[in-house]
Structure formats: C-alpha cells, structure tokens
Amino acid sequence: MSVIQDVIAMVLEKDPGQPEFHQAVKEVLTTLEPTVSKHPEFVKARIFERIVIPDRVIMFRVPWVDDRGEVQVNRGYRVQFSNAIGPYKGGLRFHPSVNLGIIKFLGFEQIFKNSLTTLPMGGGKGGSDFDPKGKSDNEVMHFCHAFMMELYRHIGPDTDVPAGDIGVGGREIGYLYGCYKKIVNDNACVLTGKGIEYGGSLIRPEATGYGAVYFAGEMMATRGEEIKGKVAAVSGSGNVAQYTVEKVNQLGGKVVTLSDSNGTIVDEAGIDEAKLAYLLGLKNLRRGRIKEYADEYKGVEYYAGQSVWDVIKDHSLHVDLAFPSATENEICVEYAQALVSNGCTCVSEGANMPSSLDAIKLFQEEDVLYGPAKAANAGGVATSGLEMSQNSMRLSWGREEVDSRLHQIMKSIHKACLEAAQTYGRPGDYLMGANIAGFIKVANAMMAYGVV
Numbered sequence: 001m002s003v004i005q006d007v008i009a010m011v012l013e014k015d016p017g018q019p020e021f022h023q024a025v026k027e028v029l030t031t032l033e034p035t036v037s038k039h040p041e042f043v044k045a046r047i048f049e050r051i052v053i054p055d056r057v058i059m060f061r062v063p064w065v066d067d068r069g070e071v072q073v074n075r076g077y078r079v080q081f082s083n084a085i086g087p088y089k090g091g092l093r094f095h096p097s098v099n100l101g102i103i104k105f106l107g108f109e110q111i112f113k114n115s116l117t118t119l120p121m122g123g124g125k126g127g128s129d130f131d132p133k134g135k136s137d138n139e140v141m142h143f144c145h146a147f148m149m150e151l152y153r154h155i156g157p158d159t160d161v162p163a164g165d166i167g168v169g170g171r172e173i174g175y176l177y178g179c180y181k182k183i184v185n186d187n188a189c190v191l192t193g194k195g196i197e198y199g200g201s202l203i204r205p206e207a208t209g210y211g212a213v214y215f216a217g218e219m220m221a222t223r224g225e226e227i228k229g230k231v232a233a234v235s236g237s238g239n240v241a242q243y244t245v246e247k248v249n250q251l252g253g254k255v256v257t258l259s260d261s262n263g264t265i266v267d268e269a270g271i272d273e274a275k276l277a278y279l280l281g282l283k284n285l286r287r288g289r290i291k292e293y294a295d296e297y298k299g300v301e302y303y304a305g306q307s308v309w310d311v312i313k314d315h316s317l318h319v320d321l322a323f324p325s326a327t328e329n330e331i332c333v334e335y336a337q338a339l340v341s342n343g344c345t346c347v348s349e350g351a352n353m354p355s356s357l358d359a360i361k362l363f364q365e366e367d368v369l370y371g372p373a374k375a376a377n378a379g380g381v382a383t384s385g386l387e388m389s390q391n392s393m394r395l396s397w398g399r400e401e402v403d404s405r406l407h408q409i410m411k412s413i414h415k416a417c418l419e420a421a422q423t424y425g426r427p428g429d430y431l432m433g434a435n436i437a438g439f440i441k442v443a444n445a446m447m448a449y450g451v452v
Helices: 003-014 019-031 033-038 040-045 047-051 100-116 138-153 172-185 207-221 241-251 272-285 291-296 306-313 333-341 357-364 379-393 399-423 430-449
Strands: 057-065 071-082 087-094 121-130 160-165 231-234 254-260 265-266 301-304 320-325 347-348 369-371
Touching: 003 019, 003 033, 003 047, 003 231, 003 333, 003 430, 019 033, 019 040, 019 100, 019 306, 019 357, 019 430, 033 320, 033 430, 040 047, 040 430, 047 430, 057 100, 057 291, 071 138, 071 160, 087 100, 087 379, 100 121, 100 172, 100 379, 100 430, 138 301, 138 320, 172 272, 207 320, 207 347, 207 357, 207 379, 207 399, 231 306, 241 272, 241 320, 265 291, 265 306, 291 301, 291 320, 301 357, 306 320, 306 333, 333 357, 357 369, 357 379, 369 430, 379 399, 399 430
Parallel strands: 087 121, 087 160, 231 254, 231 320, 320 347, 347 369
Antiparallel strands: 057 071, 071 121, 254 265, 265 301
C-alpha cells in the first residue's frame, strides 16, 4: 500500500465510529498522493501521519438549569487540531447531531481552509449537542455561560479563537463573550463574529455567503461566464444562505430555493431584495420557519419534508448554479446527477463538506465547476481573521474596505487552487488544488519546527 493508504487505514483503525472524520481524511489525503513523490522529506518526517491526529481533544460536561428549574446536562467539545501557522481558529456548533467525530472532521477541514486564506490561523473546532432551537433567550444564556465556564481555560487571543457555526449566531456569541470577559477580566479578541458594538467586524455576518458567490464567479470566469442572468439553487436559510442570496442578487443572478429542517420553498420569480428583507426578519428576529415565507408570498411552492435537492430531482427544476449551504453530506450522488441533468454547471459549497465523495466524483466527471468547501466557504473565517486584526489594532475598517479585502482573499484562494492543481498534474481540479495548496503551507511549517 502507499503511504497515503497506510495513513487512511490507521485512521479507520484508531478512530472507529467517526464516519464524518473518516470521509474528510479520505477526501483530503487521496488528493495529496502527488505530493508523496515530490516531497520525500514529508514522508520521512511522518507529516501525513501527524497531520491527521489533533494536537489535543478537549471534552467536558456542561450542566445548566432550564426555565422550569430543572437541571440539564450536555457534552462540550473543543478539538485543537493544528496551530502550525497560527492560533487555533474555527467555529463552535450547537446542534443535537454534534459528536466527537463531527467536530474532528470540521477541525481537520479547518486546517486547510485557514491555510488557504493567506492569514496566520491554525485549525480547530468545537461545540455541543445542545439544541438552541425552541429554547428561550434565558435558557440559551444559561447554557452559553455554563459552556464558557469550562472552555475559557483552553482559549485565548494567541492560543485559540473560536467563532460561530450552526446554532451559534450573534446571540450566542454575545453570551459566550460576555461570560469570558467576566471570568478573565480581559477584552482580548478571543471570539469572532461579535456584535459591531463590542469589537465585531463589518461584513462578518455576510462573509461566508459573499465568499461562496465570489468564488463561483471566479470559477465561471475561467469559462468566460458570469453570474448575471443565471438561476441559482441555495439550500438552508441561515446566515450563509441569506447572504449568498444577497450577493447573487447584487451580481444579477436569481435565487429560487431556500430550505430549513422542515421543508423547502421554490420561488421561481426569484427571492428579490424585498423578499430577502422579509426572510432576514423571519429567521433572525422571529426565529420562524421557512414555510411562513410561502404563506407570505403568492406563487411560492412549499415542499414539506423535502430538501432543495429532493425538489430539483423530483420536479426537474432547472438551475445553473448550486450553493449547498445547509450541512454536511446533503448532496449524495443521486442528487448530484439530478443537478447535472437539470442544467447545473457550477457548484460552490457554502456549508462544510455538503457533497459526498461519490457526488464530488460525478461533478468532476461531468465537467461541473466544483468549488470545495475549504476554498469556497473560506470567506467566513477569512473575515474572522480580519476581525482579529482590527481588534489587535484597536480600530474598525469600513464596510467597503472589509468587502474589498474579502473579495481579494477569495481571488487569491481561487488562484492558489488553480496553480497547485496545475503544478501537481491535474489542471482545473479545484478539489486537489485546494487540498494541496492548503497542505503544503502547513507541512512546511511543521518541517521547520522539527519533531514536536
């Protein structure tokens, strides 16, 4: 067996019961095969073996009291995967599905995503199986404070800087940061995604969605195309999906789908600026369900219990672009085939690992422009890095400056992916290019430190 296959076999043996982590390791390492012969020094130093093992895994109990006065208990996690090129950086996810394997997959992906941004950030991830959905503000506050009572001892501005993810938005970040400041008596940048009033960055809420659209635009430009006039499918209806819609609109495209865990809406007239404003209020202020959008606007179809990709498959809905922005593995090979059959020529991933390995293979075989998450959705963590910079300098950049920096970072990521793919013999392969470009930088740093 090759070095790469040996490492994959080791992960499968040593980390049982973690399918998402196994998938992430296979997706990355199989594309790194060309680096083995070009960099024998990496093999000798066991870089491939070392990079799949976290620096440390922190797991802890989170007891808290609900509004009925009853004690609840959740599990908390923080996986500090690699700080080779900077402090650990990666979000916190609050969702019932959270377990160690999911956090490890997210942390592993974050290593290469953060490397691609050109900013000095390592990879980490954390979260809890706590579900904020249906909880009162008071209950969410109690949980966040209890969570931070343990997490605070493991993080810091030059050690580990968490951010938000699924289930962790502005409300949760505020409660977490308030508790951290109270405990340590320090106003350092130890969380990103903060409110503007207390150190947050303009464009941070929009950054992941904007970045995914910018990356799609860069890919399309290689074929002389643009987003203007194209029809897009977007899954999810949270932060990433909302601002993907906004940027597609700004660039002259039309988004016709959104979804949540209960179902999908199809608005063939397009989710324009006014409708998007309604959606922002629905999801961010009232915390309502996507079905209410269909109730509000005529001509909108609602499909209960179906994903965006179910609807495209079952109803032959034509789309030119796809932005999976909900969760991991939402696009299987069957959905990928439906996208291709219904005209999709570009997929830019707003969520983390939303496409299965078989789906990715099909996209590549069908010559679909495929932007992997670690490249396409890196705009969020890139702007978190910009927030860290602004906090360190005790200043705040204007909206236009942050957006301009974000756009330039996405252009740089796109260029790095294409150059790495070309150098290692797979021109135009964004998956291989992203993985190799992110890996080489981290591997060289690990080599510089020796065996530590």
